[in-house]
Amino acid sequence: MQRRNILVVGAGPVGSVAALASARSGHTVTLLEAQHRIDDSPRASTTQPPTLEILAELGLIEEYIRVGLIARTFEFWDRPTLRRIATFDFDCLRGETDFPFVVQTEQHKLAGMAVARLQAMPNVEIVMGCSVTEIRQDETQVTVVAGERQFIADYVIGADGGRSTVRKCLDIEFEGYTWPERFLVITTKFDFAAALGCCYRSYMADPQEWTNLFKVAGDDLKGRWRAVFNTREDESDDEALSDAAVRSRLARIHVPEGDREYVHLNLYNVHQRVAKSFRTGRVFLCGDAAHVNNPIGGLGLNSGIHEAWDLTGLLDKVLREDADPASLDAYEHRRRPLNIEYVQEQTVANKRRLEERDPVQRARRFDELRAAADDPARHKAFLMRASLLERARRAVRH
Numbered sequence: 001m002q003r004r005n006i007l008v009v010g011a012g013p014v015g016s017v018a019a020l021a022s023a024r025s026g027h028t029v030t031l032l033e034a035q036h037r038i039d040d041s042p043r044a045s046t047t048q049p050p051t052l053e054i055l056a057e058l059g060l061i062e063e064y065i066r067v068g069l070i071a072r073t074f075e076f077w078d079r080p081t082l083r084r085i086a087t088f089d090f091d092c093l094r095g096e097t098d099f100p101f102v103v104q105t106e107q108h109k110l111a112g113m114a115v116a117r118l119q120a121m122p123n124v125e126i127v128m129g130c131s132v133t134e135i136r137q138d139e140t141q142v143t144v145v146a147g148e149r150q151f152i153a154d155y156v157i158g159a160d161g162g163r164s165t166v167r168k169c170l171d172i173e174f175e176g177y178t179w180p181e182r183f184l185v186i187t188t189k190f191d192f193a194a195a196l197g198c199c200y201r202s203y204m205a206d207p208q209e210w211t212n213l214f215k216v217a218g219d220d221l222k223g224r225w226r227a228v229f230n231t232r233e234d235e236s237d238d239e240a241l242s243d244a245a246v247r248s249r250l251a252r253i254h255v256p257e258g259d260r261e262y263v264h265l266n267l268y269n270v271h272q273r274v275a276k277s278f279r280t281g282r283v284f285l286c287g288d289a290a291h292v293n294n295p296i297g298g299l300g301l302n303s304g305i306h307e308a309w310d311l312t313g314l315l316d317k318v319l320r321e322d323a324d325p326a327s328l329d330a331y332e333h334r335r336r337p338l339n340i341e342y343v344q345e346q347t348v349a350n351k352r353r354l355e356e357r358d359p360v361q362r363a364r365r366f367d368e369l370r371a372a373a374d375d376p377a378r379h380k381a382f383l384m385r386a387s388l389l390e391r392a393r394r395a396v397r398h
């Protein structure tokens with residue numbers, strides 16, 4: 001059994017980025033993935049400027065942009081009246097970042113391109129169809145058990161998603177709650193930009209049922225729209241996924257009767273949870289294994305990639321430059337509070353803004369958005385926060 005520097009559990013977008021960052025620094029890396037292929041179900045796609053900066057450092061940015069769509073603006077709408085409330089333009093971040101826009105690229109494409117790079121590297125071992133079941137560690141190394149197989153590494157990164165086995169093996173509590181409703185994603189070829197005049201990222205508030213519309217490139221690069229809706233709390237999964245209910249939802253978002261075909265449905269539970277600790281000894285949690293949140297605003301996966309980048313940088317210093325292993329404490333010290341104070345708080349606020357039922361509060365929130373969009377300084381401040389740039393710069397300063 002060959003001892004590796006770093007073993008990553010999970011070849012999702014976070015684990016594959018962590019593995020690639022470590023391998024590019026020259027470390028020996030093992031990447032273990034439970035599935036036989038990368039999960040390509042429609043999940044996250046919104047990639048914020050600081051994440052694009054990381055992908056540029058990893059040499060992935062040209063390919064990433066080529067297989068996605070650039071979205072310079074995002075919009076808030078009032079769905080019942082179909083009125084645009086405010087438009088925010090990332091171009092005002094020029095000078096703050098080389099990427100004053102968001103890129104809408106499906107997350108499986110990121111995992112796929114990172115794994116393709118890893119496959120060509122001699123210091124990397126990738127094992128697909130290998131599900132981790134147990135983790136043991138002492139002061140010098142970690143043993144990872146996957147059925148009959150065992151792997152030994154200096155450090156382990158658990159990037160195995162919201163139901164993380166690594167987190168469970170470490171007996172770390174996943175504190176927080178699950179929302180009573182679920183989110184339904186309808187993927188369709190209907191062109192919402194042409195029909196409604198909305199942009200590629202449009203958030204439509206409605207006290208009864210909100211909708212978020214995103215355009216992605218699709219695997220054929222021909223373009224698809226994802227329409228995300230909340231379900232009713234008393235709506236069963238079967239009901240939400242029924243053809244009649246899906247078509248009614250499309251009708252309520254002004255899709256004409258003859259155009260209500262869809263290519264994919266995804267219904268999922270939504271949580272706000274943060275692991276009580278991001279580390280035990282030589283084993284670290286990253287991405288959804290460490291925290292989950294509602295996807296409104298596109299922050300969860302982005303923050304997971306920032307963590308992977310931060311953690312692999314710290315590990316590199318310890319493994320290559322002989323930095324004090326105590327420096328690894330910085331990972332949990334900066335990442336966990338940032339997630340609680342920013343990602344959790346912001347995504348809950350984003351959800352409340354869309355679903356607000358009180359007419360007075362609703363009008364007040366719309367007025368705030370309009371005022372922020374109309375004032376250049378507030379416009380920029382709003383986007384510094386929404387794009388995670390403010391947070392990324394804060395993490396660097398620590």
Ligand SMILES: Cc1cc2nc3c(=O)[nH]c(=O)nc-3n(C[C@H](O)[C@H](O)[C@H](O)COP(=O)(O)OP(=O)(O)OC[C@H]3O[C@@H](n4cnc5c(N)ncnc54)[C@H](O)[C@@H]3O)c2cc1C
Pocket residue numbers: 009010011012013014015032033034035039042043044045046107130131132133159160161162164165166185266267268286287288289295296298299300301304
């Ligand atoms: C159904 C669903 C829909 C979502 N939709 C959206 C959305 O619309 N917008 C948005 O912004 N975010 C969305 N999210 C969240 C977003 O997908 C996650 O933030 C993102 O996937 C996190 O990436 P990750 O690499 O940390 O984890 P994951 O992408 O979950 O990857 C974890 C990987 O670990 C593997 N794994 C699990 N257990 C083991 C094990 N024991 N051994 C080895 N490998 C293992 C899994 O097979 C998987 O490949 C959604 C999440 C879910 C679950």
